Amino acid sequence: MPAASVLIVLVVYACLVVTGVLWPNRLFASGYTVRGVDVSSYQGEIDWRVLASEDLDFAYIKATEGSSYVDSRFEENWAGAAASGLKIGAYHFLSFESAGIDQLKHLVDTVPVDGDLPIAVDLEFYGRFFDEHPTTSAVRAILDPLLTGIKEHYGYDAVIYATPEAYDEYVRGAYDENPIWIRSVIGPANLPDERDWTFWQYSNRDRLRGYRGDEPFVDMNVFAGTAAELSGLTRR
Structure with missing residues (x-):
């Protein structure tokens, strides 16, 4: 194939990927039957009635960030997703700039205890x-009391969502009781310590x-298990 033709094919392929028409990971994720959005x-x-009909089983909904921010659509999304029949969970975006105990109070004041899925802490x-990058000791000084408080209040271990870089720096070799939600788009x-992930x-x-x-795209996730096992994550 002439070089010009190869270049055209590559440009078209890149455009299809950027616009979401093609996404190579869909093939790898197709082996997992329990799917969800965040x-x-x-x-x-x-x-939520329409979105839930898109072959989805669960939804994670942004609730809080740091020690004071609440997502403007959290309550609306929480109620709508619950009514749609999806399994629902809330996620908290971890701030490196406020104490873990303050972030815990904010989270507990915002997110009810009746979610179907464990609270997720977004570490990125x-x-x-x-x-x-903050030091490992600085991040764990924030993260540890937050995770402990979530377990005490909600009755189960929180999920830790992490990018590969954040996982490698702050989670690797620790937090064995917490399910891992890894970003790999x-x-x-594949986790660097060969640990099994729970959400991808x-x-x-x-x-x-x-x-x-404003955002035309939505994040897609799979669960490494069955629908029954997904429901069991919050079993007390």
Whole structure:
């Protein structure tokens, strides 16, 4: 094939990937039958009846961030997702700039105890911390009391969501009791310490029916187990 033709094919393929039409990870994730989304206010107004019909089993909904921020659509999404029949859970975005005990109080004040899925703590870099990674000891000083408090209040171990970089720095070799939700949108999910993951975020470029917001895409996830095992995560 001439070089110009190869270049055209590569450009077209890249455009299809960027726009979410093609996503290589869908093939790897197709072996898992329990699927779900995670959403925030970026997806705007969600018709949960329509979204739930897109071959979904669960939804994680952004609730809180740090010690004071509440997602503007959390209550609306929580109620709508619950009414749709999906298994629902809330996630908290961890801040490196406020104490874990303060973030715990904020979370507990916001998220009810009647979720179907464990609270998830989102551990990833943001803002200036992409370049200035906090030390492991500093992050664990925030994360540890938060995880302990979640277990005491809600009655189960929180899920830890992490990017590969954050996992390697802060989670690897620790937190054995906490289910892991790993982000790996380029290829199959493999944890560096060979630990098994519980949830895998395999795509950040899916387009589903049922929402209209500033963000045209929605994150897709799979669960490493059956629907019955998913329900058992919060069994006290």
